[in-house]
Amino acid sequence: MVTTAVHKSQHQQSPVLIVGNYCHDVLIQNNAVKAVSLGGAASFISNVFNRMSISCNVVSKVGEDFKYPVSYTPIVIPTSKTTVFHAYFDLGFHGKRHQDRILKRVCACDPIRPSDLPDTRSNYGMAVGVGGEILPETLERMIEICDVVFVDIQALIRVFDSVDGTVKLVKLEETGFYPLLPRIGVLKASSEEAVFMDVEEVRRWCCVVVTNGKHGCKLYWKDGELGISPFLANQEDPTGAGDSFFGGLVAGLVQGLAVPDAALLGNLFGSLSVEQIGLPKFDTRLLQRVNDEVQKRKMQCLLYERSDDELKFLRPEGHEQFHTVLAAEKLVTPCSIEEHQWNSPSSTKETEQIAVPHFPKQPKLLANPMYEEPIQRFE
Ligand SMILES: Nc1ncnc2c1ncn2[C@@H]1O[C@H](COP(=O)(O)OP(=O)(O)OP(=O)(O)O)[C@@H](O)[C@H]1O
Numbered sequence: 001m002v003t004t005a006v007h008k009s010q011h012q013q014s015p016v017l018i019v020g021n022y023c024h025d026v027l028i029q030n031n032a033v034k035a036v037s038l039g040g041a042a043s044f045i046s047n048v049f050n051r052m053s054i055s056c057n058v059v060s061k062v063g064e065d066f067k068y069p070v071s072y073t074p075i076v077i078p079t080s081k082t083t084v085f086h087a088y089f090d091l092g093f094h095g096k097r098h099q100d101r102i103l104k105r106v107c108a109c110d111p112i113r114p115s116d117l118p119d120t121r122s123n124y125g126m127a128v129g130v131g132g133e134i135l136p137e138t139l140e141r142m143i144e145i146c147d148v149v150f151v152d153i154q155a156l157i158r159v160f161d162s163v164d165g166t167v168k169l170v171k172l173e174e175t176g177f178y179p180l181l182p183r184i185g186v187l188k189a190s191s192e193e194a195v196f197m198d199v200e201e202v203r204r205w206c207c208v209v210v211t212n213g214k215h216g217c218k219l220y221w222k223d224g225e226l227g228i229s230p231f232l233a234n235q236e237d238p239t240g241a242g243d244s245f246f247g248g249l250v251a252g253l254v255q256g257l258a259v260p261d262a263a264l265l266g267n268l269f270g271s272l273s274v275e276q277i278g279l280p281k282f283d284t285r286l287l288q289r290v291n292d293e294v295q296k297r298k299m300q301c302l303l304y305e306r307s308d309d310e311l312k313f314l315r316p317e318g319h320e321q322f323h324t325v326l327a328a329e330k331l332v333t334p335c336s337i338e339e340h341q342w343n344s345p346s347s348t349k350e351t352e353q354i355a356v357p358h359f360p361k362q363p364k365l366l367a368n369p370m371y372e373e374p375i376q377r378f379e
C-alpha cells in the first residue's frame with residue numbers, strides 16, 4: 001500500500017521511476033499558435049521533483065526532432081517522431097459539457113515496452129503516459145519492479161481519432177489495464193476523466209485521487225474519502241496542472257508526509273502550474289520555504305505517527321494549519337506572471353512564442369457538428 005512504500009523509501013533511498021513520453025505541446029487560441037512548449041507528464045513531474053530535490057529516473061521516448069534540453073535523457077528513436085499535441089483552447093464545448101481544451105495528438109512516438117524499463121527496483125513508479133505509449137504489459141512490469149505504482153488514468157483511457165488525432169476517452173473497464181488495478185497504489189484522474197471509471201469499484205482496490213481544478217482534489221480509499229483544499233491561483237494555462245499536482249503529491253509522500261498533507265502539496269504545485277504557460281518555473285525562494293515547511297511538517301507528524309496504514313489517509317492534526325502556512329508562502333512570493341502572458345514574449349527557456357503562425361494562407365472554416373460554434377481547422 002502507499003504508506004508502506006513511504007516507510008521503505010526512508011531506508012533505501014532508491015529513486016522514483018517515471019514512465020511516459022516527453023512531447024511537444026502546441027497551444028492554439030483564436031486560430032493562432034500562442035506557444036510551443038515542452039510537454040508530457042514526465043516533464044512536468046520531473047520539474048517538480050528537481051525543485052523538491054527528489055531523485056528520479058525517467059523512461060521516455062522521443063524522435064530525433066525532439067528540441068528541448070531535459071535533465072533526464074530520453075531514448076531517441078531514429079525511425080519515429082516526437083509525440084506532438086495540439087491543444088485548442090476555444091473549442092471546449094461538447095454538448096452541454098465544458099472542457100478546458102480539445103487535444104489532438106498529431107504525432108505519436110513509439111510505445112514504451114517492458115524491455116525499456118530498468119532492471120533495478122524502485123520504491124515508487126509513476127505510469128504517466130500521454131499519447132497511449134504505456135502498454136498493459138509495461139504497467140505490469142512496473143508493478144513488478146516498483147514497491148508501489150502511481151498511475152495517471154490519462155495513460156490508460158485515451159484513444160486517438162484515426163483521422164485527426166482528437167483525444168477521446170474510453171471506459172477504464174474496457175481497457176486491458178483494468179485487471180491490474182488491484183495491484184497499483186494510487187489512481188489519479190481529473191474530474192472529467194473520473195466519469196470514465198466506477199470510483200466506487202476502483203476505490204476498493206487502490207486509492208483514487210480526483211482533481212477538480214480550482215476546487216482542489218478529493219481522496220477516495222476503501223473506507224473513506226476526504227476533500228483537500230485548493231490554493232488561489234490566477235489561471236493562465238491549465239496544461240500540466242494535473243501533472244504538477246501528481247508530482248507534488250508523490251514528492252510529499254517521498255518526503256514522508258501523510259497522504260492528505262501530500263495531496264495538499266499536490267494542490268500547491270497544481271495551482272503554481274496554472275499560473276504560467278507551459279512548463280512552470282518555480283520561484284526559488286518559494287521553493288526553499290515550501291521545502292522548509294515540508295520538513296517541519298514531517299517532524300510534527302512523526303510525533304504522533306500512526307501505525308495502521310489505513311489511518312494514514314485520515315487528515316492529520318495540524319493539516320489546516322499546514323494549508324494556511326503554504327498559502328501564506330505562496331501569497332508573499334511575487335509571481336512573475338507577466339513573463340508568461342499569452343500575448344507577451346516569453347522569457348522561459350522551455351516555452352517559445354511563435355510570432356507568425358505557420359498556417360495555410362486560407363484557413364478552412366468547418367462547421368463541426370460536435371460543437372456549438374463553428375471551428376476553424378487548419379490542414
Ligand atoms: N484554477 C486553479 N486554481 C487553483 N488550483 C488549481 C487550478 N486549476 C488546477 N489547480 C490545481 O491543480 C490540480 C489539477 O488540476 P485539474 O483538476 O484541472 O487537472 P487536469 O484537468 O488533469 O489538468 P491538465 O490535464 O490540464 O494537466 C487541482 O486539483 C488543483 O489542485
Ligand SMILES: O[C@H]1[C@H](O)[C@@H](O)[C@H](O)[C@@H](O)[C@H]1O
Pocket residue numbers: 023024025038039040041042044085103130154239240241242243
Ligand atoms: O504536456 C501535456 C500535459 O502532459 C498534459 O497533462 C497532457 O494531458 C497532454 O497530453 C500533454 O500534451
